[in-house]
Amino acid sequence: QSALTQPASVSGSPGQSITISCTGTSSDVGTYNYVSWFQHHPGKVPKLMIYEVTNRPSGVSNRFSGSKSGNTASLTISGLQADDEADYYCSSYTSSSTLVFGGGTKLTVL
Amino acid sequence: QVQLVQSGAEVKKPGASVKVSCKASGYTFTDYYMHWVRQAPGQGLEWMGRINPNTGGTNYGRNFQGRVTMTRDTSISTASMELSRLTSDDAVVYYCARSDSLDYWGQGSLVTVSS
Numbered sequence: 001q002s003a004l005t006q007p008a009s010v011s012g013s014p015g016q017s018i019t020i021s022c023t024g025t026s027s028d029v030g031t032y033n034y035v036s037w038f039q040h041h042p043g044k045v046p047k048l049m050i051y052e053v054t055n056r057p058s059g060v061s062n063r064f065s066g067s068k069s070g071n072t073a074s075l076t077i078s079g080l081q082a083d084d085e086a087d088y089y090c091s092s093y094t095s096s097s098t099l100v101f102g103g104g105t106k107l108t109v110l
Numbered sequence: 111q112v113q114l115v116q117s118g119a120e121v122k123k124p125g126a127s128v129k130v131s132c133k134a135s136g137y138t139f140t141d142y143y144m145h146w147v148r149q150a151p152g153q154g155l156e157w158m159g160r161i162n163p164n165t166g167g168t169n170y171g172r173n174f175q176g177r178v179t180m181t182r183d184t185s186i187s188t189a190s191m192e193l194s195r196l197t198s199d200d201a202v203v204y205y206c207a208r209s210d211s212l213d214y215w216g217q218g219s220l221v222t223v224s225s
Contacts, residue, residue, distance in 0.1 A: 003154075036211050038155070045218060046147075046155065051211035089155050093210055097169045099145065104154040 004029065004090055004102035011108040017078040020105045022090035023071055028100055030071035034093035037066055037075045040104075041086045049088075050075060077107075085109045112136040114206050114216035121222045127194040130219045132206030139187035140164040142209040146180065146191045150202040160210075161189055196223045 005023040012018040022029065022037075029035055037050040048057050050066035053073060063078045073092070077084055090102040117131040132144065146158040159170035161180040168180050174193070182189045189206060201223040206216040 099157045101155045
């Protein structure tokens with residue numbers, strides 16, 4: 001199972017919005033609505049930000065939103081804040097009953 | 111509240127095996143898959159596999175087939191992951207995480223591989 005494709009880095013200024021893409025195939029993202037997004041600050045435990053494509057866990061800011069079109073899922077962060085600077089990973093369930101991660105995207109808040 | 115508490119850091123020799131445990135609390139252990147994920151320093155997250163605590167059924171990532179074994183003990187709500195034939199590439203942090211959404215994570219267990 002190949003990793004999902006994410007941009008290596010994205011950046012934005014405080015207050016702006018950014019979108020991170022996560023491209024898979026018809027064997028994972030394109031077929032299953034089990035796409036999750038994680039925020040990972042170095043040295044800390046990854047934190048679930050979005051599950052099942054669009055759902056936010058309790059306690060996650062509504063500045064974070066998810067969507068999907070075809071084989072590509074997206075995470076949008078609006079009203080960027082300094083603390084949003086982190087690595088972001090997507091994951092998807094696959095037709096092999098496995099999970100696959102994206103390679104990760106480093107978000108820099110300018 | 112949901113908690114996943116992992117076993118401590120390990121130091122192993124090349125070729126040896128390591129077993130990491132993950133004790134769950136705050137929910138019904140058998141209701142959710144338990145996944146194992148690892149991360150090398152400066153690298154991305156890598157999915158290793160999952161176990162159904164209710165049935166014991168497992169699914170393993172292709173990179174770990176034949177080298178990883180995931181088990182569970184429902185009497186103590188604990189899942190375990192054993193990785194054999196360790197190399198320096200296995201010297202990373204291992205996490206357990208609950209459910210196919212990976213909604214709760216353990217604190218991570220560092221494995222060092224050194225002769």
